[in-house]
Amino acid sequence: MSRKIRKRITAKPKARARTFAALGDKTRLALVARLCSGEPGSISQLAGDSKLTRQAITKHLGVLERAGIVRSSHAGRERLFEFDPAPLEGLQEYLVSVSRQWDQTLARLKSHVEKG
Amino acid sequence: MSRKIRKRITAKPKARARTFAALGDKTRLALVARLCSGEPGSISQLAGDSKLTRQAITKHLGVLERAGIVRSSHAGRERLFEFDPAPLEGLQEYLVSVSRQWDQTLARLKSHVEKG
DNA sequence: AAAATACGCAACCATGTAGTTGCACATCTG
DNA sequence: CAGATGTGCAACTACATGGTTGCGTATTTT
Numbered sequence: 001m002s003r004k005i006r007k008r009i010t011a012k013p014k015a016r017a018r019t020f021a022a023l024g025d026k027t028r029l030a031l032v033a034r035l036c037s038g039e040p041g042s043i044s045q046l047a048g049d050s051k052l053t054r055q056a057i058t059k060h061l062g063v064l065e066r067a068g069i070v071r072s073s074h075a076g077r078e079r080l081f082e083f084d085p086a087p088l089e090g091l092q093e094y095l096v097s098v099s100r101q102w103d104q105t106l107a108r109l110k111s112h113v114e115k116g
Numbered sequence: 117m118s119r120k121i122r123k124r125i126t127a128k129p130k131a132r133a134r135t136f137a138a139l140g141d142k143t144r145l146a147l148v149a150r151l152c153s154g155e156p157g158s159i160s161q162l163a164g165d166s167k168l169t170r171q172a173i174t175k176h177l178g179v180l181e182r183a184g185i186v187r188s189s190h191a192g193r194e195r196l197f198e199f200d201p202a203p204l205e206g207l208q209e210y211l212v213s214v215s216r217q218w219d220q221t222l223a224r225l226k227s228h229v230e231k232g
Numbered sequence: 233a234a235a236a237t238a239c240g241c242a243a244c245c246a247t248g249t250a251g252t253t254g255c256a257c258a259t260c261t262g
Numbered sequence: 263c264a265g266a267t268g269t270g271c272a273a274c275t276a277c278a279t280g281g282t283t284g285c286g287t288a289t290t291t292t
Contacts, residue, residue, distance in 0.1 A: 029133055030129065033125045054268085055271095056250070056252075058270080077267075091211055092208060095207055098148070102152045109155065159239070172282075174239085193289040236289100236290080237289080238287100239287080244281105244284105245282080247278100247279080248278080248280095256269105256271085258270095261266075
């Protein structure tokens with residue numbers, strides 16, 4: 001089952017890297033914070049919270065959407081974005097498995113030292 | 117206490133973004149997987165697992181080190197890198213607080229709908 | 233001492249990213 | 263219908279990133 005954890009750590013590295021990368025920007029972190037603690041918002045509304053232009057926010061929302069962290073739907077002339085928790089739950093599981101793997105590694109190295 | 121969570125979500129966004137960004141690359145994810153489940157390794161050893169050049173791996177290790185995810189120490193002519201779990205634990209806490217915030221938001225929106 | 237190993241540094245290239253401006257188009261609203 | 267609002271698309275700049283090659287230097291090893 002050490003192998004099971006190892007598998008969890010190395011599985012789907014491309015999608016995982018993309019999700020991490022999507023969170024690797026302060027503007028996008030702010031968008032996530034806004035969308036996960038409030039109602040869905042249009043591009044103009046979300047751009048209003050920032051000092052950046054609407055077009056810049058559109059690009060950031062595109063990155064988040066490609067990573068699956070937000071979904072968008074059209075409502076009249078507006079495009080509403082809402083949070084989707086699934087990808088972040090995946091990252092959380094990944095980080096938990098990394099911690100577990102590290103604990104096992106520490107224990108193994110320690111017993112190795114004690115033996116000789 | 118909703119405010120406490122909100123604070124946790126918006127605190128230190130710069131450092132957090134840098135840590136997320138450091139994990140936003142498949143090569144670096146592989147390095148993390150290697151270092152968290154094995155002994156410390158030198159640059160040449162770590163480069164041996166990859167198809168990239170030693171210099172490319174050096175750059176990736178620099179990104180991980182600037183994010184605090186790995187530490188390095190000199191041993192003779194070698195430079196040994198080892199895993200540091202602290203930053204990833206911070207990300208894990210962050211993701212947990214985002215999930216909690218999202219659950220509260222869902223509950224609030226739901227009751228809002230029920231009321232009217 | 234000479235060869236092999238491990239590393240650092242710099243230059244360079246291609247590509248991606250973050251941001252802007254400008255303009256066209258769709259959709260509400262008076 | 264005319265104007266205001268919300269969006270999409272394209273071009274462009276500036277800079278960061280991922281990767282390479284080349285070379286110099288420190289440290290083992292034989």
